[in-house]
Amino acid sequence: MSDQREIVRATAAAASDSNAADESAPRLLFNPPIDIYETAEGLVLYADLPGVNAEGLDLQIQDNRLALFGRVKTVAQPEGIVHEEYKVGDFLRSFILSDDVDHEHISARLNNGVLRVELPRASRTEPRRIEVSTE
Amino acid sequence: MPVFRWGQNWDPFRDLEREVDRLLQGMNLSFQRSARRFPLINLTDASDKFILTAEIPGVELADLELTAANGVLTIKGVRKPPAEAREDSFRRQERFQGAWQRSLQLPDRIDEDGMKAEYSLGILTVVLPKVAGIAARSIPITEGPA
Numbered sequence: 001m002s003d004q005r006e007i008v009r010a011t012a013a014a015a016s017d018s019n020a021a022d023e024s025a026p027r028l029l030f031n032p033p034i035d036i037y038e039t040a041e042g043l044v045l046y047a048d049l050p051g052v053n054a055e056g057l058d059l060q061i062q063d064n065r066l067a068l069f070g071r072v073k074t075v076a077q078p079e080g081i082v083h084e085e086y087k088v089g090d091f092l093r094s095f096i097l098s099d100d101v102d103h104e105h106i107s108a109r110l111n112n113g114v115l116r117v118e119l120p121r122a123s124r125t126e127p128r129r130i131e132v133s134t135e
Numbered sequence: 136m137p138v139f140r141w142g143q144n145w146d147p148f149r150d151l152e153r154e155v156d157r158l159l160q161g162m163n164l165s166f167q168r169s170a171r172r173f174p175l176i177n178l179t180d181a182s183d184k185f186i187l188t189a190e191i192p193g194v195e196l197a198d199l200e201l202t203a204a205n206g207v208l209t210i211k212g213v214r215k216p217p218a219e220a221r222e223d224s225f226r227r228q229e230r231f232q233g234a235w236q237r238s239l240q241l242p243d244r245i246d247e248d249g250m251k252a253e254y255s256l257g258i259l260t261v262v263l264p265k266v267a268g269i270a271a272r273s274i275p276i277t278e279g280p281a
Contacts, residue, residue: 037228051257081178
């Protein structure tokens with residue numbers, strides 16, 4: 001058991017159907033390690049996605065759920081392996097966002113196999129004073 | 136696990152065994168996660184060369200060092216946390232941070248001058264050509280004095 005990542009599930013179905021024709025081999029799916037920290041502007045999320053380029057990355061928000069799926073370019077397990085500590089596979093992870101994340105202004109950047117997502121806090125609406133009148 | 140089964144297939148011990156296996160496997164995973172190696176390395180043998188790949192996402196090239204000496208290949212570097220992140224601002228921290236080093240004993244002699252390395256998409260690939268001419272050399276035998 002040289003593999004430290006948690007295998008969420010191994011499935012061929014997870015592969016997007018557009019270019020699955022050339023790869024009949026089942027693709028492995030991993031849960032990438034992440035960091036989340038708070039800044040003055042909101043939250044920042046980092047995820048390790050080695051082997052994933054911008055075209056292979058799919059970031060989706062539906063309702064309050066942020067899902068990231070990273071498809072690695074080459075999925076073929078190498079031949080003639082002498083020493084193996086990791087397997088090649090895709091990455092999938094999803095998060096529940098709190099209501100104060102401004103969904104419209106989420107930005108993401110992928111660099112050297114690391115994804116950085118900025119989740120700005122929605123600006124609070126100013127408290128409004130309601131005049132109360134008497135009869 | 137089926138709750139109901141026909142015939143003689145009922146074997147509670149096998150079920151128990153399987154359950155225990157499953158639990159142990161789960162524990163195993165969590166142990167490995169706490170003491171994880173970084174980066175993970177694969178080595179393949181492509182007849183005339185070895186190819187090493189390592190998953191080192193998010194490292195600057197300047198922070199990456201690769202050396203080979205006496206059949207041992209060493210890669211080391213530093214993975215810096217984002218400058219803006221304060222130690223107490225993390226809500227979750229699973230990614231490896233800090234200085235790391237991995238060494239690997241190479242199985243055959245390597246042409247150290249012919250080594251090539253490339254870093255792309257967070258994966259380091261090192262090509263290690265084997266020294267040619269390790270094929271058996273015949274040694275002429277001369278007749279010595281009787």
